[in-house]
Amino acid sequence: MKQSRWWTIAGVAIVVYSFFPLLWMISLSLKPPSDIVSGEPQFLPTSWSFENFTQVFSEPLFTRALINSIGISLIATLLSVIVAMFAAYAIARLDFPGKKVLLSLALGIAMFPQAALVGPLFNMWRNIGIYDTWIGLIIPYLTFALPLSIWTMSAFFRQIPWEMEQAAQVDGATSWQAFRKVIVPLAAPGVFTTAILTFFFCWNDFLFAISLTSTNNARTVPAALAFFQGASMFESAVPYVMAASVVVTIPVVILVLAFQRRIVAGLTAGAVKG
Amino acid sequence: MAEITIKNVFKRYGDGFPAVNDVSLDIADGEFMILVGPSGCGKSTLLRMIVGLEDISSGDMIIGGKRVNDKAPRDRNLAMVFQNYALYPHLSVFENIAFPLRLQGKHSNEEIRKLVNDAADTLELQEHLERKPSQLSGGQRQRVAMGRAIVRQADAFLFDEPLSNLDAKLRGQMRTEILRLQRRLGVTTVYVTHDQTEAMTLGDRVAVLKKGVLQQVASPRELYEQPVNLFVAGFIGSPPMNFIPAVLRDGRLELPFASIPARPEWTNVAGEGQLLITGIRPGSFEDASLVDPGKAGRGITFDVTVDVTEWLGNEQYAFVPYEAPTDIAAQLAELAHELDSEQMRTQLCVSLDPMSRVPAGGTATLWLDPSRIHLFDPKSGENLTRGSAMASSEPVASSNR
Numbered sequence A: 001m002k003q004s005r006w007w008t009i010a011g012v013a014i015v016v017y018s019f020f021p022l023l024w025m026i027s028l029s030l031k032p033p034s035d036i037v038s039g040e041p042q043f044l045p046t047s048w049s050f051e052n053f054t055q056v057f058s059e060p061l062f063t064r065a066l067i068n069s070i071g072i073s074l075i076a077t078l079l080s081v082i083v084a085m086f087a088a089y090a091i092a093r094l095d096f097p098g099k100k101v102l103l104s105l106a107l108g109i110a111m112f113p114q115a116a117l118v119g120p121l122f123n124m125w126r127n128i129g130i131y132d133t134w135i136g137l138i139i140p141y142l143t144f145a146l147p148l149s150i151w152t153m154s155a156f157f158r159q160i161p162w163e164m165e166q167a168a169q170v171d172g173a174t175s176w177q178a179f180r181k182v183i184v185p186l187a188a189p190g191v192f193t194t195a196i197l198t199f200f201f202c203w204n205d206f207l208f209a210i211s212l213t214s215t216n217n218a219r220t221v222p223a224a225l226a227f228f229q230g231a232s233m234f235e236s237a238v239p240y241v242m243a244a245s246v247v248v249t250i251p252v253v254i255l256v257l258a259f260q261r262r263i264v265a266g267l268t269a270g271a272v273k274g
Numbered sequence B: 001m002a003e004i005t006i007k008n009v010f011k012r013y014g015d016g017f018p019a020v021n022d023v024s025l026d027i028a029d030g031e032f033m034i035l036v037g038p039s040g041c042g043k044s045t046l047l048r049m050i051v052g053l054e055d056i057s058s059g060d061m062i063i064g065g066k067r068v069n070d071k072a073p074r075d076r077n078l079a080m081v082f083q084n085y086a087l088y089p090h091l092s093v094f095e096n097i098a099f100p101l102r103l104q105g106k107h108s109n110e111e112i113r114k115l116v117n118d119a120a121d122t123l124e125l126q127e128h129l130e131r132k133p134s135q136l137s138g139g140q141r142q143r144v145a146m147g148r149a150i151v152r153q154a155d156a157f158l159f160d161e162p163l164s165n166l167d168a169k170l171r172g173q174m175r176t177e178i179l180r181l182q183r184r185l186g187v188t189t190v191y192v193t194h195d196q197t198e199a200m201t202l203g204d205r206v207a208v209l210k211k212g213v214l215q216q217v218a219s220p221r222e223l224y225e226q227p228v229n230l231f232v233a234g235f236i237g238s239p240p241m242n243f244i245p246a247v248l249r250d251g252r253l254e255l256p257f258a259s260i261p262a263r264p265e266w267t268n269v270a271g272e273g274q275l276l277i278t279g280i281r282p283g284s285f286e287d288a289s290l291v292d293p294g295k296a297g298r299g300i301t302f303d304v305t306v307d308v309t310e311w312l313g314n315e316q317y318a319f320v321p322y323e324a325p326t327d328i329a330a331q332l333a334e335l336a337h338e339l340d341s342e343q344m345r346t347q348l349c350v351s352l353d354p355m356s357r358v359p360a361g362g363t364a365t366l367w368l369d370p371s372r373i374h375l376f377d378p379k380s381g382e383n384l385t386r387g388s389a390m391a392s393s394e395p396v397a398s399s400n401r
Helices: A002-029 A051-058 A060-093 A099-111 A114-128 A134-159 A162-170 A175-204 A207-211 A221-227 A238-263 B043-051 B093-104 B109-123 B138-150 B168-185 B196-202 B220-225 B230-235 B264-269 B326-338
Strands: B004-012 B018-027 B032-036 B058-063 B078-081 B156-160 B188-193 B205-210 B213-218 B242-249 B252-254 B259-261 B275-280 B285-287 B300-305 B308-311 B316-321 B347-352 B363-368 B374-376
Touching: A002 A238, A051 A060, A051 A238, A060 A099, A060 A134, A060 A175, A060 A221, A060 A238, A099 A134, A114 A134, A114 A207, A134 A175, A134 A207, A162 A175, A162 B078, A175 A238, A207 A221, A221 A238, B004 B043, B018 B043, B018 B213, B032 B043, B032 B196, B043 B058, B043 B078, B043 B156, B043 B188, B078 B138, B093 B109, B093 B138, B109 B138, B138 B168, B168 B196, B188 B196, B196 B220, B205 B220, B205 B230, B213 B220, B213 B230, B230 B242, B230 B275, B230 B326, B230 B374, B242 B326, B242 B347, B275 B326, B285 B347, B300 B316
Parallel strands: B032 B188, B032 B205, B078 B156, B156 B188
Antiparallel strands: B004 B018, B004 B058, B205 B213, B242 B252, B242 B275, B252 B259, B275 B374, B285 B363, B300 B363, B308 B316, B316 B347
16 A cells, blocks of 8 residues: 555656646746746746737647648558558568568668768759659658567567468458458557657657758748747747747657557457467 | 378488388368378478478379479468467467468458457467467467467368477367367368377377378277287387287287287187287276176186285276297387387386275286287387287278267
């Protein structure tokens, strides 16, 4: 009893500690610009205002970046999940030469320092003309998201008893039908988890976004935040940046809350004895 | 409905090890065939070759007159029940059973509902149709797996150790259910098990496998009474047959604990002074004081020292240790290992009438009917007295009961 109370206290402490920056961000985004430069800083705003948000949404810099962010992240996630699903299935189920090499290679790519790639990519993208375009960001995102997706998904596929698939084949299914009607539904939690992880990766990326874009054409929100300015040169840009940050954080929080249950891979329970 | 013919089938793995070694087997239409053997004997591999989940290295697999070696599982029209049921966890019981029908794509929804309901009636699954497999008990899941098999008109049913995940009581009930179902539907059935009770009670015929080699195919009764070799003799029967070293000398068979006048069928097959292994079922012994006077004269009596006794209410076992020559003892230990058991010491297991008051640690007088002794060649393990005038009946024809 006493022990569990200590666990609760420790848990609350950790939650407060990790939520503080988030709360501070929200608080800042609700403050009028004058609060930021005031001589007596305080945690809560002196007057609550949503003006920062309306201001942010009236800026094409931000609205355009938001569209870019959503579009690029969704497309990259979708492509990566589809490709990774087939690749992971092959790795988990089929025997082919070079399987180990492929897996280690994938891991190697995931460990490659991204910053080292930015320079060459910048030049190459300019030469082939996809600098500052959606596709120019989607390609590097795929490169780094795929290995991770393949690794997570092949782990999920491996958990599915092979007998499921064999049973389906004996029941009269083709390999494709067995995959679509039995394996994919069973792997759904894995697919969702992978999709969410990939989406976060693309959504949060700053390095590629700032280096491979130059205009509103393809600049995503994390990069756009760096270009925010106050209403006048005497005003701080911080409240606007914070308001924009709150706006981009919300989808992430909603995603986590909505798919929390799916991430917990309990769907295979009851497939076999147990 | 179809007969299954297996002709000189081999399964070799990458390292050349033959998991199934030149197996030939004819399974008649409507027959209940059991594949039995200790773990690793290739019985499951053989079953999976029939259904098409394992490639056939060489030989022919013929189902219903058609060679199916190169056909995919779905083109063989067989139904299989897996050891761990392999139900689809994301589908309801109804959809699990309907799954093979939906894949065929030639039934209307109305027909599917009717067929599934019929199958559910047969297996008493009506009230569970809307539930998910995870909400069912082990026995219910087993029935769903069987429902998925019977719902379509499969040419044959294949069972891969379907009862091994159930507890002992349920296993007995489901065994009877499977037998009843098979008798009613009359579908050719191949059933893999390592449990000899299932093998003996279910099968029209039983095929015993050892390390990929078919040892004997016969009715359960013939397997029990006329085993071809030491392996089959030791595998079939519980408690297992006793194997005792013996020598034929001066017209008598000398056992470590008794000397028996030789019978003509023994002297015909074994020479003077030849070392033999005798096989005697525990049930061939009796407490001499309780033997029916009418048959007492047919047997011999001898005194032994009983080590321990096990009284089970409806039967009683007594254990009698004896000394065996070391090379024979080593061979018997090897045999025990092949049979997935372990022999700590050479001892005789004797089944006695539960009324018997044989004292543990004391001396007892036992009675034995010599006509029920099997003689085995210690080198080849072959049964030398097979087919001779034993207490058994004539070999049972291998057809439907």
